[in-house]
Amino acid sequence: MQLRMKQSNRILSTYTADVSGVCSALYEMGGMTVMHDASGCNSTYNTHDEPRWYNMPSMVYISGLTETEAILGDDEKLARDLVDGINGLHPRFCAVAGTPIPTMMGIDLSGIARLVERRTGTPCFGFKTTGMQSYVVGASMALEAVARRFCPETPKKVRSGKPSVNLLGVTPLDFSVTGTVEALRSLLTENGYPVCSCWAMGSSWEELMQAGNADVNLVVSSAGLTLAKFFREKYGTPYVVGIPMGEALTGEYLAEIDNAAETGENRYPVKGGKIPTNGKAALIIGEAVWAASMRRAYELSTGKPAKILCPLELDGETLAPEDLRITGEREIGAEMAKSDLVIADPIYEYVLPKGISFVRFPHEGYSGRIWRKEIPVFVGKDWDTWWETTNF
Amino acid sequence: MIDLHQISEEDVSIPVSQASFPAPFRSGLEYAAPARGSWNIVHIGMLIPESHQIFVCAQSCLRGVVLTAAEMGASDRFSTIAIQDNNLLDGDMEQLILDGVDEIFSGMEKLPRALLLYTSCIHHFIGCDLEYVFKKLRQKYPQVDFTDCYMTPILRKSWMPPIAKMYMQLYSLLKPAQTDRRVAILGNNEVLAPSGEMVTFLKNAGYAVEEIAACKTYDEYQRHASACLVITTNPAAVPGGKELEKRLGIPHLHLPLCYDFAEMEQNFQKLCEALALPVPDLSEQKAAAEEALRRTADALNGMPVSIDYTATPRPLELAKLLTEYGFRVVSVYADSFSEPERAAFVWLREHCPELMLHPTVHAKMGMLSRNEADKTDGKLLAIGQKAAYFTGTGYFVNILDGGGFYGFDGIRLLAEEMENASKTEKDVPSLIQVKGWGCNCG
Secondary structure, X not given: OOOEOXXXXXXXXXXXXXXXXXXXXXXXXXXXXXXXXXXXXXXXXXXXXXXXXXXXXXXXXXXXXXXHHHHHOOHHHHHHHHHHHHHHHOOOOEEEEOOHHHHHHXXXXXXXXXXXXXXXXXXXXXXXXXXXXXXXXXXXXXXXXXXXXXXXXXXXXXXXXXXOEEEEOOOXXXXXXXXXXXXXXXXXXXXXXXXXXXEOOOOOHHHHHOHHHOOEEEEOOHHHHHHHHHHHHHHOOOEEEOOOEHHHHHHHHHHHHHHHHHHOOOEOOOOOOOOOOOOOOEEEEOOHHHHHHHHHHHHHHHOOOEEEEOOOOOOOOOOOOOOEOEOOHHHHHHHHHOOOEEEEOHHHHHHOOOOOEEEEOOOHHHHOOOOHHHOOOOOHHHHHHHHHHHOO | OOOHHHOOOOOOOEEHHHOOOOOOOOOOOEOOOOOOOOOOHXXXXXXXXXXXXXEEEEHHHHHHHHHHHHHOOOHXXXXXXXXXHHHHHHOOHHHHHHHHXXXXXXXXXXXXXXXXXXXXXXXXXXXXXHHHHHHHHHHHOOOOEEEEEEEOHHHOOXXXXXXXHHHHHHOOOOOOOOOOOEEEEEOXXXXXXXXXXXXXXXXXXXXXXXXXXXXXXXXXXXXXXHOOEEEEOOHHHHHHHHXXXXXXXXXXXXXXXXXXXXXXXXXXXXXXXXXXXXXXXXXXXXXXXXXXXXXXXXXXXXXXXXXXXXXXXOHHHHHHHHHHOOOEEEEEEOOOOOHHHHHHHHHHHHHOOOOEEEOOOEHHHHOOOOOHHHHHOOOXXXXXXXXXXXXXXXXXXXXXXXXXXXXXXXXHHHHHHHHHHHHOOOOHHHHHOOOOOOOOOO
């Protein structure tokens, strides 16, 4: 099911773009990430998309593309600046990501990356981001590219005890910096599941490079799915898609990790569930894996069905055919009107029809930092605690 | 994690004695400090009361502006039309804009008095026929005043950067009007301090003074058009002043914000000549400014001072003035300087050769320690958000673009602000990360 795009919005916001998704995914890896852009993408990224910017240094820059360089196709300026940056900063790798004007110019960023790599000896990537897709696309391609380039072959270990796991698709755009990532790690380790690595928050490079040792990969956002598929191809590691929201879902989720480890099959504990066929039901708007997990947790908590509206390109293999893949505030407002409850970022409340209940769940990848303090810890029992506060 | 030890501080900062003018630093990859107080084109456009903005851009460009509006609580005055890659190939950009405006307007209970339609770098390159677009829009919605605005960062280093163009378009909606005894001061995001000698002089001479930051309604905004003289103090607003002079025939006078007493007096002389008024005696105001400077220098008692370019368009001239009055100015954060700063640069090279010039966008600036204030136990006074951020001090004067401090009285007020700021530490992260300081954000 393809995403159907509407292009005009009277009041709704827009999701973080693909180029920021690349930066966010690579932020803690010790690389140098350059947005090939005139200006604006950098301040947008570090103001609205990157909560780590003030306190955690990272080599994220813009190239400062000018009109003359764009018209004359002066790729050498970019290559020279990348070489200078690498020589001065000594990053582990260099990544350069496209934005709308380089897209229009048809610049070959992969070719420039190869050129710079030859000149410096530092591994380089060129990402075909356009600035016209969302962060899930950018983060997905960045995570997969790093793993494909750097993750070594690892000898298969014989498992003893609970399966070990990697967390895939973790960025502040979906998880913010309000404690959910730490809570997810704790939930897993307290239940006996060692966390080998987290792609990509809070793990050292060395931990990331040990990802092949994990028994199961946990895809906790749609940005982690391509990486999971790569690890499946390279290491044969099965994956589980979903976020363990609430105590009831956590039980199912952990059991599916065990199943995946035992059978080697991918598991989808948040897929399916009750899909409303007629009559009013809840509508959950957001990133696919988060929304599917929210639906399952909601269903387990209330016994009621819910439909998902995912305005992003990737479905995380979790959506049902009845779920909605649309953008555009008129269309979204019309779907809200068919619901009795909407769970979404507070910006969506601007187009909420009268008489429909609304549960606020701020999403960094949509409203940025505006309501960050309201973002709850949303795994395990903490989800139940949060849900109780909604009085539904 | 990242190994910071490999990064050398060499080739980043430079003493003024060894610096070249106007660009002391080599350009390359650019870092963006998380000091967000400077206004962008959304904040500036919002100064027109009862107006609405529509941005036509790609998703990556929309993200920053749509959240600018949301953070300032103005989402209801802001709409978007997202460009997709097929629009670049299909040649349907004009229709995309027309259909998008129709759809956005159809969702409004009441149409705005004015619409600021922002196009982007892409339109610039593909040759979008904006003339056709605006003609069609004006035909269809005669009750709305339309103007063309531009989010074109690709022109940031050109002769007409986006902020200057924005200040030009900010007054493009003014309609010809009967001239009266009125002076309009253009291009300031906040009103000049009412105690200032220029504002009080104009009012005492019977002139109404218009500033867009004080306008509450669209009709008040239109009163700018009946001015007999327009003044710009912000250099970025000069093209806007010239354009208004050409279009509406209102004489324009650029009386720049400066820190040189002789230039201030010349500015006043020009103003009086333009209005055919006798030049007043400003010795009292000048003495008050000098007294405030001396008093503050004594109070700071050798506390180092650092200045950045976001606080004032003339950081070097301010450094010179403060040095002359006994302050210990140790550093200036700016990536380049404007031509009017040349004299101050030459003076500082001679009298203050050890003054350090630091870039703000150099790639290493994001990775080096921000600890200049530690050298003096945290006691360093920063003027401007970026100086506060990079030095790591908690003592700072939180102003942008001069802070509305203009003339002799402005120097007195700035000195008072400096003294106050030197006494109390501020919560720097929470203040400087607010986007568009003073525009009701945060």
